[in-house]
Amino acid sequence: MAAQLRGAIAAAGWAQNPAADPRTAQESMAILKPLYTQGRTDLPLGRLLEGHVDATQIVQRYGNEAQIGGLRQALAGGAMLGVWNAALPDEPLLLEQGLLNGGKSYASGAGVLTHALVTAQEAGGTRLILIDLADTPPVIDRSWWRMTGMQRSETHQVRWSNAVIEAAGQIGDANVYATEPFFSGGALRFVAVHAGGIAGLCDRTRDHLVATGRADDPFQTARLAELFWLADTAASFVRRAAVAFFETDGEERLARVAAARMAVAQAAERAIDIAQNAVGLAGHFVDHPLAAMITDLSVYLRQPAPDAQRLRVGRAVKDGLLVPAL
Numbered sequence: 631m632a633a634q635l636r637g638a639i640a641a642a643g644w645a646q647n648p649a650a651d652p653r654t655a656q657e658s659m660a661i662l663k664p665l666y667t668q669g670r671t672d673l674p675l676g677r678l679l680e681g682h683v684d685a686t687q688i689v690q691r692y693g694n695e696a697q698i699g700g701l702r703q704a705l706a707g708g709a710m711l712g713v714w715n716a717a718l719p720d721e722p723l724l725l726e727q728g729l730l731n732g733g734k735s736y737a738s739g740a741g742v743l744t745h746a747l748v749t750a751q752e753a754g755g756t757r758l759i760l761i762d763l764a765d766t767p768p769v770i771d772r773s774w775w776r777m778t779g780m781q782r783s784e785t786h787q788v789r790w791s792n793a794v795i796e797a798a799g800q801i802g803d804a805n806v807y808a809t810e811p812f813f814s815g816g817a818l819r820f821v822a823v824h825a826g827g828i829a830g831l832c833d834r835t836r837d838h839l840v841a842t843g844r845a846d847d848p849f850q851t852a853r854l855a856e857l858f859w860l861a862d863t864a865a866s867f868v869r870r871a872a873v874a875f876f877e878t879d880g881e882e883r884l885a886r887v888a889a890a891r892m893a894v895a896q897a898a899e900r901a902i903d904i905a906q907n908a909v910g911l912a913g914h915f916v917d918h919p920l921a922a923m924i925t926d927l928s929v930y931l932r933q934p935a936p937d938a939q940r941l942r943v944g945r946a947v948k949d950g951l952l953v954p955a956l
Contacts, residue, residue, distance in 0.1 A: 631782060632742045635678050635710050638668055642679065644686070644705070658872045662822040666865070669826025670833065673926040674782035676823040678712065678739050683819060685711035685747040689760060691812065692802030697760070704745065712739040714748045715807070718787055725750040725757055725795060733768070733789035740770045740786040747801070755804040759795055766793050779925030811875070814884045817891055818871055820933065824894050825864040827927040828901045832857040834920045835905045838912070853908045860897040860904075867893045885946035888939040895931050902928060 642664035661683060669676035689701050689711075701709075717723070718733035734748060746761050768788035775785050807813065836854055839845040845854070871890035875883045902924050906913055913920040946952040 631675075631678075631784060632710065634672075634675055635682070635739075635742060636708050638675050638679050639682060639710065642668070644683065658875065659869065662818065662868060662872055665819055665822040666826040666829070666868070669823035670830040671826075673823065673827050673830075673923065673930055674780055676826060677780065677783045677820070677930060678710070678742070680819045680823050681712035681738055682710055682743075684816060685713045685745070685760075687812075687816075688713065688747055688758065688807070689801055692758065692806050693760075697798070697801060701760075709744045710739070710742065711745045711747060712737075712743045714738075714740075714746050714788065718789070721789065723748060723750040723790070725752040725759065728795055730759070730766075730790045730793040730795050733787060735774075735787050736785055737768075737770075737788045738783045738785040740768070740784055740788050741772070742784050746788075749807050752804070756807055757804055758801040758807050760799050760801055761793075761795075762799075766790070766795075768793075777929055779922070779927070779929035811884055815875055815887050817933070818868065818875070818887050820930075821871075821887070821891050821894050822868050824898055824927070824931060825861070825868050827923065827930065828864045828894070828898050829861040830923050831898075831901045831905045831920070831927070832861045834923055835908050838909050838918075838920065842912075850908055853904050857901055857904055857908075860901045864894045864897045881942075881946060881949075882951040885942050885952055888942045889946075889952065891933070891939050892936075892943060895933075895936070898927055898931055 644664075665676060665680055665683070668679050686701065686705070690698055693701065714734040714737040716734060716736040718735045721733045723730065723732035723734055730750060732750075737746070739746075744763055746763055748759050748761060750757050750759055768790050771787040771789070774787050775781065777785075832854075835857055836845070839847075839850050839854070844850050867890040871886045874886040878886065905920060905924065909918075909920055912918055913924065915921060943952065
């Protein structure tokens with residue numbers, strides 16, 4: 631997995647210096663397209679690549695000159711980053727007097743990444759810490775991640791005990807992690823991976839039907855047509871949200887990201903249903919190319935607070951911020 635992720639990072643053009651905060655929609659798509667492409671072929675790798683981009687952008691956005699320079703040097707040496715933010719129940723990650731104690735849950739890439747950007751609580755609020763995992767390794771609990779999909783994302787629970795954290799590893803001021811519009815707007819990265827997963831469902835379903843001589847059946851042809859429409863619609867929502875992020879301001883652009891997240895999730899759920907009906911029982915064999923894509927996407931779609939995104943979009947429509955237009 632580490633070699634695959636390193637290869638994916640290099641293939642995406644981020645081996646030396648990943649883009650930080652693009653100022654045009656074209657530059658934004660230069661980030662989102664490789665995420666989409668990776669999701670189309672391998673969703674667990676897409677998840678890790680998305681986390682690598684997220685962590686790199688955060689350090690470049692809030693780090694000082696020395697920290698950014700150190701990051702670039704690490705990336706040139708093949709560093710693989712991720713963001714670990716989810717709290718571990720009853721064991722919050724605390725930074726007190728330069729010592730790190732506690733843990734994180736949903737730590738994707740644990741045991742694979744070289745660096746993790748974690749959020750830790752301190753007296754002044756929430757602190758971002760970039761941890762070299764070779765120098766400051768956590769204890770990894772691999773028994774917890776027993777899921778029907780996304781097993782290969784190596785998403786585990788991690789813990790530190792009295793780990794020494796130098797000031798050089800603390801990124802930005804307290805509480806910068808949740809700064810908007812980047813915190814909510816950053817969801818567009820994983821939405822791009824999800825959209826790639828829908829395209830992957832279309833690819834694998836088509837390949838199966840063609841290989842088994844069933845693609846000309848009119849019912850199957852209709853299913854392929856709908857799969858294309860769903861995949862293309864999802865990609866369109868990602869593109870439009872990327873453009874809107876730089877052409878709009880305030881709540882409108884965050885609502886457009888939320889709308890894209892909702893639309894892509896609904897398209898994905900419908901596409902999974904169509905792909906399963908098209909391929910039938912064969913798609914449930916564990917070695918079938920469709921099986922992993924379906925289970926991985928089903929798990930990956932379960933992002934936090936989906937109802938809050940729907941309410942954000944509804945409020946924006948009420949306030950006249952989102953208006954349908956061609």
